[in-house]
Amino acid sequence: MSEDPKTTYEPRIIAFLCKWCSSAGSDLAGVSRIQYPANATPITVPCSGSVSPQYILTAFRKGADGVLVSGCHLGDCHYLEGNYLARRKLFLVKELLEFIGLEPERFRMSWVSAAEGAKFAQVITDFVADLRPLGPQDKLQGQRP
Amino acid sequence: MSGKRIGVFVCHCGNNIAGTVDVAQVASVMAAEDGVVCTSDHAYMCSDPGQNAVIAAIKENALDGVVVSCCSPNLHERTFRENAKAAGLNAFDCEIANIREQCAWVHRDPGEATEKAIRISRVAVRRLGRNRALDAIAIGVTRRVLVVGAGIAGIQASLDLAAAGLEVVLVERQATIGGRMMGLSETFPTLDCSQCVLSPRMVEVARHPRITLMVSSEVEKVSGYVGNFQVRIRRQAAYVDPDLCKLCDDCAQVCPVVAPNEYELGLSARRAIFMPYPQAIPATYTLDAASCLGLNPVVCGKCRDVCEAGAIAYDRKPETVVEQVGAVVVATGFDLYGQQQLGEYGLGAIEDVLDGLQFERLCSASGPTKGKILRPSDHRAPKDVVFIQCVGSRDPARHCAWCSKICCMYTAKHAKLFKHQVPDGRAYVFYIDIRSGGKGYEEFVQGVMEEDEVMYLRGRVSRVYQDGDKVRVFGTDTLSGQNVEIAADLVVLALAMQPSAGTAAIAKTLKISRDKDGFLAEAHPKLRPVESVTAGVFLAGTAQGPKDIPETVAQASAAAAKAIGLLSQPQLSHAPTVAAVRSRLCTGCRMCVDTCPYDAIRLVNGKAVVTDVLCEGCGSCVTSCLRAAIQVKNSTPLQMKEMIEAVLRV
Numbered sequence: 196m197s198e199d200p201k202t203t204y205e206p207r208i209i210a211f212l213c214k215w216c217s218s219a220g221s222d223l224a225g226v227s228r229i230q231y232p233a234n235a236t237p238i239t240v241p242c243s244g245s246v247s248p249q250y251i252l253t254a255f256r257k258g259a260d261g262v263l264v265s266g267c268h269l270g271d272c273h274y275l276e277g278n279y280l281a282r283r284k285l286f287l288v289k290e291l292l293e294f295i296g297l298e299p300e301r302f303r304m305s306w307v308s309a310a311e312g313a314k315f316a317q318v319i320t321d322f323v324a325d326l327r328p329l330g331p332q333d334k335l336q337g338q339r340p
Numbered sequence: 341m342s343g344k345r346i347g348v349f350v351c352h353c354g355n356n357i358a359g360t361v362d363v364a365q366v367a368s369v370m371a372a373e374d375g376v377v378c379t380s381d382h383a384y385m386c387s388d389p390g391q392n393a394v395i396a397a398i399k400e401n402a403l404d405g406v407v408v409s410c411c412s413p414n415l416h417e418r419t420f421r422e423n424a425k426a427a428g429l430n431a432f433d434c435e436i437a438n439i440r441e442q443c444a445w446v447h448r449d450p451g452e453a454t455e456k457a458i459r460i461s462r463v464a465v466r467r468l469g470r471n472r473a474l475d476a477i478a479i480g481v482t483r484r485v486l487v488v489g490a491g492i493a494g495i496q497a498s499l500d501l502a503a504a505g506l507e508v509v510l511v512e513r514q515a516t517i518g519g520r521m522m523g524l525s526e527t528f529p530t531l532d533c534s535q536c537v538l539s540p541r542m543v544e545v546a547r548h549p550r551i552t553l554m555v556s557s558e559v560e561k562v563s564g565y566v567g568n569f570q571v572r573i574r575r576q577a578a579y580v581d582p583d584l585c586k587l588c589d590d591c592a593q594v595c596p597v598v599a600p601n602e603y604e605l606g607l608s609a610r611r612a613i614f615m616p617y618p619q620a621i622p623a624t625y626t627l628d629a630a631s632c633l634g635l636n637p638v639v640c641g642k643c644r645d646v647c648e649a650g651a652i653a654y655d656r657k658p659e660t661v662v663e664q665v666g667a668v669v670v671a672t673g674f675d676l677y678g679q680q681q682l683g684e685y686g687l688g689a690i691e692d693v694l695d696g697l698q699f700e701r702l703c704s705a706s707g708p709t710k711g712k713i714l715r716p717s718d719h720r721a722p723k724d725v726v727f728i729q730c731v732g733s734r735d736p737a738r739h740c741a742w743c744s745k746i747c748c749m750y751t752a753k754h755a756k757l758f759k760h761q762v763p764d765g766r767a768y769v770f771y772i773d774i775r776s777g778g779k780g781y782e783e784f785v786q787g788v789m790e791e792d793e794v795m796y797l798r799g800r801v802s803r804v805y806q807d808g809d810k811v812r813v814f815g816t817d818t819l820s821g822q823n824v825e826i827a828a829d830l831v832v833l834a835l836a837m838q839p840s841a842g843t844a845a846i847a848k849t850l851k852i853s854r855d856k857d858g859f860l861a862e863a864h865p866k867l868r869p870v871e872s873v874t875a876g877v878f879l880a881g882t883a884q885g886p887k888d889i890p891e892t893v894a895q896a897s898a899a900a901a902k903a904i905g906l907l908s909q910p911q912l913s914h915a916p917t918v919a920a921v922r923s924r925l926c927t928g929c930r931m932c933v934d935t936c937p938y939d940a941i942r943l944v945n946g947k948a949v950v951t952d953v954l955c956e957g958c959g960s961c962v963t964s965c966l967r968a969a970i971q972v973k974n975s976t977p978l979q980m981k982e983m984i985e986a987v988l989r990v
């Protein structure tokens with residue numbers, strides 16, 4: 196192999212997008228035709244606060260190279276405070292990942308509003324760029340909970 | 341996996357999707373997906389033939405559900421769910437895979453885009469596989485409306501609602517209704533007298549059989565949901581019984597207390613028992629407990645002794661009432677921008693520097709000077725008056741970033757009213773630029789400049805200070821490039837309009853959001869300007885943003901119309917995707933109860949129970965439950981797991 200896998204590896208990402216803000220933000224990126232890498236597959240959830248740490252671990256066990264949770268900006272949550280909840284809880288996930296030896300950079304949270312199509316595209320672009328050098332995630336893949 | 345017979349329909353969207361995604365390839369890969377029994381692709385799924393194809397396929401293939409891979413669910417989820425229903429299925433037997441906004445439009449490489457479209461479609465198939473049939477939850481409607489704030493916005497909204505046959509509870513913080521408009525003298529651009537237009541409306545409110553007016557009251561707590569709110573209102577003790585008060589003024593004559601009159605903005609004094617304005621509604625004297633000597637006959641008791649009508653009692657208590665309403669209109673108005681931050685203009689420190697509302701009182705026939713413009717320090721008629729616009733407005737670095745919109749107009753009005761009274765006086769206006777959009781507004785300002793010979797100086801004022809009996813104003817006229825110094829008798833500041841303190845309070849109580857400047861946030865800046873994001877809560881007047889009276893009234897009528905529309909439905913429906921508890925697993929630990937932002941969960945016999953109509957389906961409770969005993973319908977952990985697998989399957 197002549198190519199450096201660190202720059203060509205295509206990470207597989209699961210993006211949990213809240214229905215009210217980030218999913219609408221991704222729609223706006225589409226309407227504005229802002230291009231970004233195709234590595235992230237969106238799964239819409241009611242609120243970032245509904246994303247259980249379990250889902251994130253499941254994604255890694257099934258071989259995801261990166262997991263993104265994106266919700267409304269703090270203070271703008273459609274459900275009042277769901278995203279604060281998400282932030283607190285998911286912060287613990289980051290620590291947990293670190294504890295079990297997975298690069299914490301593989302998990303990311305972002306706050307993208309319905310008006311931020313460009314930001315959504317940027318979040319995905321950056322995440323893909325940061326994951327590439329990490330290569331495939333094999334630490335948790337295939338592990339039982 | 342789920343045993344359902346599923347059909348997948350892939351849309352070309354003309355070239356919008358098919359230009360990047362290999363639509364036929366998506367359809368053929370999906371045909372091999374577990375549970376999928378038929379697939380097809382179509383140029384425009386949302387067209388009539390496209391929709392008919394979906395309905396026909398459901399019937400022909402005895403499908404249990406369909407996935408439509410097309411544009412964002414925000415556009416056509418409803419369309420295709422209606423199709424599913426038309427073919428005898430449940431709305432949740434249809435799911436949308438968004439392969440346009442989230443795929444075809446944002447990726448160039450056809451191979452990558454097609455792969456991703458397949459993954460997105462698989463996710464939708466797996467979600468559909470575990471969806472349960474759910475029907476919208478019907479909720480009853482209470483045909484009553486709470487209106488908070490009784491300025492012109494709240495008054496207009498209440499009258500419109502009542503005219504439509506709805507019952508209204510109108511809650512006002514102060515002792516009289518009318519709000520800021522009550523304190524204005526004449527109004528631009530027609531110079532009609534503010535109280536002459538407002539007073540009849542106020543009387544109508546007081547007399548209307550369907551309007552319950554509660555002054556000196558505040559909303560303490562709101563619970564419930566659209567169509568069915570419970571509102572707790574606290575009314576301050578009414579020491580003077582409005583039904584008995586004869587407005588004779590005997591009480592005020594004997595009261596020994598002198599306090600600044602807040603309704604006259606400190607320009608005159610009042611007693612502890614007084615009438616806010618001669619036209620106050622309800623028409624009654626009011627006793628201010630804070631300045632009264634103690635509500636104790638041993639200490640004073642003069643007013644009670646002198647009142648022949650027996651209207652006064654010192655032992656009355658605050659009251660709390662609970663009202664049921666179906667909708668809420670918030671009309672809590674504005675305040676002028678915090679004066680303490682504006683030291684450079686001398687406001688509060690120099691007696692003859694006033695704000696715009698105080699100047700209105702000086703011009704008002706019912707004001708402290710009976711409409712004579714006299715300066716506060718020595719009660720002389722001023723000859724040189726300086727008006728300064730944009731004080732606090734349009735100054736993002738230090739004060740408010742926004743334009744308060746009405747100050748150009750009322751400053752022109754003030755200068756005109758002054759010149760009419762003191763024809764040989766000189767009026768100067770410092771301005772940044774003149775914003776006079778509105779019917780007849782530009783002509784009004786032009787008239788003030790030309791016919792009334794008011795001097796307009798373009799520039800900011802740098803300093804204002806007391807010099808003997810004059811107020812010296814330093815500024816620059818940026819048009820001539822000259823420094824200007826004026827020895828004024830009176831200075832009037834057009835302070836920025838900011839959301840009232842009561843607006844911040846009610847936003848918290850109602851849990852509705854405010855914008856970056858603190859005004860109430862509308863659900864959509866263009867298409868839903870009088871709705872908050874909370875269903876059933878509507879916005880009116882200056883609490884939502886700076887505006888003049890005509891705009892305030894228009895918005896109030898619009899808010900009323902929205903509430904009328906809402907409450908004229910026989911039933912409201914609530915999304916059925918609510919949380920449900922598996923009691924067998926629940927240990928009654930209360931984690932979910934404490935997490936739920938909507939107070940939708942209670943413990944009944946030691947087990948969590950969700951009140952469906954309160955639950956918004958946010959899923960916060962799901963992640964709080966250590967026993968996995970609570971789930972949101974059609975967003976279950978099992979569905980999540982299968983969707984994750986669908987993405988990562990190779």
Ligand SMILES: Cc1cc2nc3c(=O)[nH]c(=O)nc-3n(C[C@H](O)[C@H](O)[C@H](O)COP(=O)(O)OP(=O)(O)OC[C@H]3O[C@@H](n4cnc5c(N)ncnc54)[C@H](O)[C@@H]3O)c2cc1C
Nearest residue numbers: 489491492493513519520527528673696842881882888889
């Ligand atoms: C100096 C000046 C001159 C003006 N001149 C003109 C003019 O000539 N022509 C024109 O068209 N417009 C004029 N305006 C603008 C006009 O005053 C406003 O557009 C209008 O008064 C706004 O009415 P509102 O009902 O939105 O607010 P407000 O009049 O502020 O009414 C709000 C009401 O809500 C009450 N409230 C607040 N919080 C609560 C709470 N939590 N619970 C219960 N009650 C609450 C308040 O006590 C108040 O009674 C002028 C404004 C100023 C400052």
Ligand code: SF4
Nearest residue numbers: 926927929930932965
């Ligand atoms: S968190 Fe779970 S176990 Fe605890 S009360 Fe709620 S449903 Fe029951």
Ligand code: SF4
Nearest residue numbers: 936955956958959961
């Ligand atoms: S889904 Fe949200 S609103 Fe419904 S019960 Fe759970 S926490 Fe409360």
